[in-house]
Amino acid sequence: MHRYIPHTEEEIKEMLQEIGVGSIDELFVDVPKTIDGYKIPDGKDEFTVRKIVETLAQKNKAFQPENVFLGAGIYYHYIPTVVKHLAANPNFLTAYTPYQAEVSQGTLQMLFEYQTMMCELTGMEVANSSMYDGASSFAESLLMATRITGKYKMLVAKTINPEYRTVARTYTSPIGIKIEEIGYTELGAVNLDELKAKLDDETAAVAVAYPNFFGVIEDLKTIRSFIRQNVIFIVVAEPVSLALLEAPGTFGADIVVGEGQSLGVTPNLGGPGIGFFTTLEKHVRKMPGRLIGQTKDLDGKTGYVMILQTREQHIRREKATSNICSNQAYIALINAIYLSIMGPQGLKEVAYRSYNNAHYLAKKLEEAGFPRIFTGEFFNEFVVRVSTDYRNRWHEMAKDGILGPIPIDRVYKELGPSALVCATEVNTKESMDRLVEVMRK
Amino acid sequence: MTIFELSKPGRKGYELPTYDVPDSGCNIPEHLLRKKPPMLPEVSEVDVVRHYTNLALKNYSVDRGFYPLGSCTMKYNPKINEDMAILFTQLHPFQPRETIEGAVELMGHLKELLCEITGTDDMTLQPAAGAHGELTGLLIARAYFEDIGELGKRKKVIVPDSAHGTNPASAGMAGFEVIEIKSGPDGCVDLEELKKHLDETVAVIMLTNPNTLGLFEKDILTIAKMAHDVGALLYYDGANLNAIMGRTRPGDMGFDIVHLNLHKTFSTPHGMGGPGSGPIGVKAPLAQYLPVPVVRKSGEKYELDYNLPKSIGMVRTFYGNFLVLVKAYTYILTMGGKGLKHVSDMAVLNANYLRAKLSKTFKIAYDRICMHEFVIDNEEFAKKTGVKTLDIAKRLLDYGLHAPTIYFPLIVHEAMMIEPTETESKQTLDAFVEAMEKIAKEAQENPQLVKGAPYTTPVRRLDDVNATKYPVFRFKR
Numbered sequence: 001m002h003r004y005i006p007h008t009e010e011e012i013k014e015m016l017q018e019i020g021v022g023s024i025d026e027l028f029v030d031v032p033k034t035i036d037g038y039k040i041p042d043g044k045d046e047f048t049v050r051k052i053v054e055t056l057a058q059k060n061k062a063f064q065p066e067n068v069f070l071g072a073g074i075y076y077h078y079i080p081t082v083v084k085h086l087a088a089n090p091n092f093l094t095a096y097t098p099y100q101a102e103v104s105q106g107t108l109q110m111l112f113e114y115q116t117m118m119c120e121l122t123g124m125e126v127a128n129s130s131m132y133d134g135a136s137s138f139a140e141s142l143l144m145a146t147r148i149t150g151k152y153k154m155l156v157a158k159t160i161n162p163e164y165r166t167v168a169r170t171y172t173s174p175i176g177i178k179i180e181e182i183g184y185t186e187l188g189a190v191n192l193d194e195l196k197a198k199l200d201d202e203t204a205a206v207a208v209a210y211p212n213f214f215g216v217i218e219d220l221k222t223i224r225s226f227i228r229q230n231v232i233f234i235v236v237a238e239p240v241s242l243a244l245l246e247a248p249g250t251f252g253a254d255i256v257v258g259e260g261q262s263l264g265v266t267p268n269l270g271g272p273g274i275g276f277f278t279t280l281e282k283h284v285r286k287m288p289g290r291l292i293g294q295t296k297d298l299d300g301k302t303g304y305v306m307i308l309q310t311r312e313q314h315i316r317r318e319k320a321t322s323n324i325c326s327n328q329a330y331i332a333l334i335n336a337i338y339l340s341i342m343g344p345q346g347l348k349e350v351a352y353r354s355y356n357n358a359h360y361l362a363k364k365l366e367e368a369g370f371p372r373i374f375t376g377e378f379f380n381e382f383v384v385r386v387s388t389d390y391r392n393r394w395h396e397m398a399k400d401g402i403l404g405p406i407p408i409d410r411v412y413k414e415l416g417p418s419a420l421v422c423a424t425e426v427n428t429k430e431s432m433d434r435l436v437e438v439m440r441k
Numbered sequence: 442m443t444i445f446e447l448s449k450p451g452r453k454g455y456e457l458p459t460y461d462v463p464d465s466g467c468n469i470p471e472h473l474l475r476k477k478p479p480m481l482p483e484v485s486e487v488d489v490v491r492h493y494t495n496l497a498l499k500n501y502s503v504d505r506g507f508y509p510l511g512s513c514t515m516k517y518n519p520k521i522n523e524d525m526a527i528l529f530t531q532l533h534p535f536q537p538r539e540t541i542e543g544a545v546e547l548m549g550h551l552k553e554l555l556c557e558i559t560g561t562d563d564m565t566l567q568p569a570a571g572a573h574g575e576l577t578g579l580l581i582a583r584a585y586f587e588d589i590g591e592l593g594k595r596k597k598v599i600v601p602d603s604a605h606g607t608n609p610a611s612a613g614m615a616g617f618e619v620i621e622i623k624s625g626p627d628g629c630v631d632l633e634e635l636k637k638h639l640d641e642t643v644a645v646i647m648l649t650n651p652n653t654l655g656l657f658e659k660d661i662l663t664i665a666k667m668a669h670d671v672g673a674l675l676y677y678d679g680a681n682l683n684a685i686m687g688r689t690r691p692g693d694m695g696f697d698i699v700h701l702n703l704h705k706t707f708s709t710p711h712g713m714g715g716p717g718s719g720p721i722g723v724k725a726p727l728a729q730y731l732p733v734p735v736v737r738k739s740g741e742k743y744e745l746d747y748n749l750p751k752s753i754g755m756v757r758t759f760y761g762n763f764l765v766l767v768k769a770y771t772y773i774l775t776m777g778g779k780g781l782k783h784v785s786d787m788a789v790l791n792a793n794y795l796r797a798k799l800s801k802t803f804k805i806a807y808d809r810i811c812m813h814e815f816v817i818d819n820e821e822f823a824k825k826t827g828v829k830t831l832d833i834a835k836r837l838l839d840y841g842l843h844a845p846t847i848y849f850p851l852i853v854h855e856a857m858m859i860e861p862t863e864t865e866s867k868q869t870l871d872a873f874v875e876a877m878e879k880i881a882k883e884a885q886e887n888p889q890l891v892k893g894a895p896y897t898t899p900v901r902r903l904d905d906v907n908a909t910k911y912p913v914f915r916f917k918r
Contacts, residue, residue: 002780004517004708005787006866015794015867019810024786027793027810030657031685034693038557038686043777046521053771057528059543063536070533073758080455082486090504091497094518097714099510099846101905102898103838106500107713110493113444116915120479126914130715132569135758143614163758170732170754171576174583174616221472246475259758269544270534270759271569272716281914290714294916295908298893303900307909313572313610314849318619323610326570326704326719330712333493340444340489344478346455352467353457359465377468398537406535429462 002043061398066431068403069361071381071422072213073134073161074270075262077240077350078426080341083264087334097290097326101305102297108304111292111329114336121242122256123249124278128289130328134259135164137275138207138236139171140288140322141255144279145205145232146177147286147321148254153202154179157190159212160236162411177204188216188374188383196226205232210248211241214374214420215358215381220251239263239276240424241379243347244355255279264338265331274331285311288322353425354380357432361423364436373418381422383408386439388417397438404435444482444492445916454486480918499899501843503710507869511814511846511858512605512653514683514705519775522709522768529767534759538745548736548760549743551770552720558781559679559699560692561722565731567761571680574700574719575611575647577732580753581698581723582645582674583615584730588751591672595644601630603653603850605680617644624852628654628807630664641671649678650694651685651812653850653858655792665695674698674727679719682706683862684789684813687782697724707769718765732756787863788813791870795861798874802881806853814860817845818853828884828891830855835902836883836894840876 001008007015012024021027044052065076087093091106098104098111111129118127131137142154154172156165158181169179180198183191190208199206206227211217220235227233235248237258242248248256261273279287285308293307313320342350358380362372370384387393390407397404405419412418423432467474484492501508508515532541552564568574579598586592598612599620609619620638625631629652639646646668650658658664668675677696683706691699703709704717711717723731733752734745760766776784789812796805796815806818819830834844834857846858861870884891895901 002776002783004519004776005783005863007787007790011867012790015790019790019793019797021793021810024790027786027789027812028685028688029810030659031689032662032694034560034689035687037782038778040554040557040773040778040781043775043780046775049521049771049774050525052774053525053547053767054528056543056547059546060529060532061536061540062531063533065531068533070535072535074534076533078457080486082454082490086490086493088523089494089497091500091502093523093710093712094503095500095713096508096510096513096515096711100501100834100838100844101903102835102895102900103499103501103843104713105899106496106498109443109499110496111713113916116443116445117479117481119915120481132573132716133757136569136573136756161758163755166755167757170580170756171614174580174614176616217469217473219470219473242475243479244475245469246473247479266530267533268530269532269541269763271757271762272764284912284914291912291914293908294913295904297900297903299901301900303903305903305905305908307905307912309909312606314606316610317606318609318613320606320610320613323572323576323607323614324570325572325607326702326711326715326717328569328712328716329714330710330716333713337489337493340482340484340492341454341486342481343453343455343483344481345453345483346457347481348478349457353460353462355467355469356465357462359468360462363465377470395537395539398540403533403536425457432462 063401063403065426066428067401069422069435070403070406072406072420073259074267075424076267076426077262077424079264079266082341083334083337086337092330092333098306105303108292110333110336112294112304114332115292117336117339118276118278121239122237122278123247124256125281126284127276127278128287128291130332131275131277131289131324132328133271133273133275135167137257137277138164139168141234141257142168142172142177142205144255144286144288145234148232148283149204151202151204152177153204155182155195155198155203155206157182157208157212159184159190159214160207160209161213164236186374187376188214189218189376190223192226203231205234207234207236209236211238211379214383215378216374216376217245217379220248224252240347240351240354244351254283260335263335265334272328272331274328274335284308286321287311289324290327350425354423357423357427358382361421361432364432368436368440370439373415380424381420383418383420386417386419390417390419400438402435402438443916444484447488447492448483450483452483452485454484454489506841507865507873508843509845509859509861510843511860512680514860514862516708516862517864518708518710519772522771525771526764526767529764545736545743545745547770548766549738551766552736554773555701555720556722558686558690559701559722560690561699562725563728563731564720564722565735566720566766567732567756568719568721569757569762570715570717571700571702571719572607572611573756574721575607576614577756578676578698578700578721579611579615579617579645581727581730584751584753585727586644594642597643599638599643599646602852604647604649605653605678608647608678628656629658630660632660632663635667639667639671643671643673645674645676647676647678649681651681654807654816655811655814656807657812661694680705681813684785686785692724697727703765703769708772709765709768716762716765718762784863791861791863791865795859795870799877802878814858816850816853817857817859819855819857823855826884826888828888830857832891832894833880836880836891837876838895839897842873842876
């Protein structure tokens with residue numbers, strides 16, 4: 001007997017009798033018995049389990065959010081208390097994919113509202129109900145560009161998160177997609193001359209990040225003006241920034257994707273976060289992932305269902321637009337609650353404080369001998385020149401409780417000693433001044 | 442009502458701390474500044490609390506009752522798992538390696554436990570879901586054949602017609618041609634049929650064992666030998682692992698690549714569709730192609746190994762859905778080796794008990810001892826009564842139960858696929874049988890009643906035809 005498994009000895013006997021077998025073993029006659037149990041210790045009571053996992057947790061070091069200056073795709077923001085309380089509702093947590101719509105209206109309406117919020121932030125017409133993370137969402141956007149255009153050449157800015165580009169290569173190489181990278185200028189923005197030179201009739205898509213990995217705000221308007229209409233324009237966006245920055249949809253993006261962790265989700269060692277995926281109605285049949293739509297029930301009452309499922313794997317099988325089935329719906333719930341709490345004004349304040357803190361910090365760091373490497377206008381991250389022994393300093397700072405700007409010279413070797421600084425609304429003036437002092441040492 | 446309709450301009454649900462950083466002024470070029478704010482809700486904290494609490498009331502969940510979705514393993518999700526995951530939420534994936542010692546150790550332990558459970562030699566915890574694991578596994582197979590110079594000739598992946606839709610979809614994404622083979626009259630892989638398609642142009646055979654009919658592929662050792670004789674790899678879809686724990690392991694059966702669904706077998710909550718976790722275990726010769734980083738023991742400690750020159754790369758950022766890993770680890774500690782065997786024993790007992798009871802009223806497809814799930818074939822029932830599987834499913838909702846998986850596997854028409862899991866009691870199963878019997882009676886006596894169901898749910902049957910024909914993707918004012 002176990003507390004998760006309710007069978008009494010007597011019931012087991014009754015059930016075996018009903019089945020018409022004499023023992024549990026008889027139910028497994030077809031199974032080759034290759035082991036006699038696992039070489040795994042016996043189970044433990046919950047208090048002992050708690051102790052074991054807590055002991056592991058204590059071997060990690062969690063940082064006070066105001067002392068974190070590391071972003072690079074995962075961000076610390078204030079998360080209002082209600083977010084976790086509402087999300088913890090077991091009717092969200094322990095439900096599955098809304099296969100029976102009539103008893104899943106909570107899930108379906110929530111996802112419909114989430115889709116609406118993502119459309120609003122990005123300025124796009126359709127959002128799906130989630131992908132695994134920003135990187136896989138980006139990779140899937142390239143696959144979708146090939147489905148739309150029938151072409152296999154992608155021009156991808158080198159200023160897109162390096163891990164996203166790694167994941168994109170993993171996803172796209174099997175079907176023969178060729179990724180060509182576009183370099184950057186002293187602005188820290190995509191090199192337009194190089195982009196123009198590499199654009200040709202074979203090009204399926206151009207992809208840039210907004211703001212990009214260096215924090216620089218790419219000029220989407222100018223970039224789009226260089227790209228012919230039939231080339232798919234993909235923007236990897238940071239959703240908090242979109243409360244302050246013009247929506248990519250306004251500039252003619254075809255697909256806007258990104259990581260939604262910054263919308264109310266704790267860092268979680270990088271997962272779970274959530275990939276968001278948005279596009280235009282004209283492309284929707286080429287889109288991956290689950291879509292929720294509004295409809296009516298028999299009595300004319302408004303309700304919600306999964307729609308356009310013929311794109312998906314359970315119907316289209318090998319011709320599906322993606323193999324995705326399980327997604328990150330629960331994280332979409334967290335995003336939706338967070339955005340409901342913050343509203344347009346709250347999110348804009350968060351975005352502006354992040355922007356302003358980063359600019360305050362940039363000025364202070366420059367005065368302390370850490371000049372910015374790029375001159376382009378940035379959102380809440382920027383790259384500074386550091387000394388050759390900075391990596392050691394970075395580890396030292398961690399001992400003092402500061403999660404400092406991450407060295408990036410291993411992924412961008414051409415930059416030399418450099419670090420990516422991040423600030424959000426959780427950093428205080430005091431914590432930023434302290435960072436400058438500690439970096440100067 | 443949607444949350445957008447609750448909105449009033451100027452109302453708010455947040456408050457940020459006093460701000461003391463000097464304003465440096467905004468230097469963003471005018472044309473890149475947002476002109477029109479996004480239409481997000483403007484509501485109070487109370488509005489938000491009530492909105493989401495009321496939405497939750499419209500959901501059925503495992504915590505509310507029986508959820509016998511076949512192939513989904515909707516078992517109870519222990520509460521302690523959630524508490525343990527919360528201990529790790531504040532870690533940044535890029536923080537210095539020496540500050541995440543415990544997290545890396547946990548991943549190392551979990552990997553070793555899962556390798557023992559699957560009978561594999563190495564593993565990645567990175568894939569975020571089952572289908573993501575499938576793609577990862579097939580990319581590993583691809584890298585292997587490329588490495589040994591056989592990718593040019595090996596273009597095919599064989600899947601049985603009873604396979605999950607993700608199998609062929611993943612194979613397509615991995616650049617393979619999909620060959621679907623018909624199941625035999627006993628519902629298992631037809632060896633003659635397999636022989637016809639199996640040659641040196643085949644890269645991988647993907648199998649679920651037990652298969653989606655809940656039947657154990659009894660010829661699995663022969664199938665493995667046939668695959669390996671032509672140089673192909675055998676892939677294990679782990680959706681149905683909950684049936685065989687403690688008795689056999691995919692690796693022992695001859696599988697080379699094995700995926701797991703931690704959100705099924707290992708009790709992590711399904712969260713309305715995710716996050717899941719789909720680790721991939723492999724036999725030693727394939728370990729060099731795993732995505733990076735791989736967690737490896739080095740002396741007494743665990744290390745994150747990025748130095749795999751032949752790796753397929755990364756399938757997502759960082760270490761996967763890490764919090765899901767914490768929950769699965771907590772579950773394995775709780776159950777222990779013997780407990781996991783008991784899990785499968787009771788899961789299979791429950792399924793067979795339900796099958797035996799329901800076989801008195803319904804036709805069971807391939808009616809013999811099953812594993813953790815079985816399939817009802819309602820084709821004759823529908824012809825006789827006019828009541829289809831969909832109608833029975835909807836009527837079950839009126840009885841306060843979740844419906845089984847319906848119209849899958851595709852090889853059984855009017856299929857109803859039932860997986861009770863081990864966490865359900867005899868009383869619960871009896872109540873389900875009683876409801877099914879009542880519905881069968883209703884179908885005879887008053888078919889319209891069943892065809893009009895459900896009546897007691899937050900909405901009645903929804904028009905999904907027009908929902909797709911004239912799609913409304915988002916709320917608009």
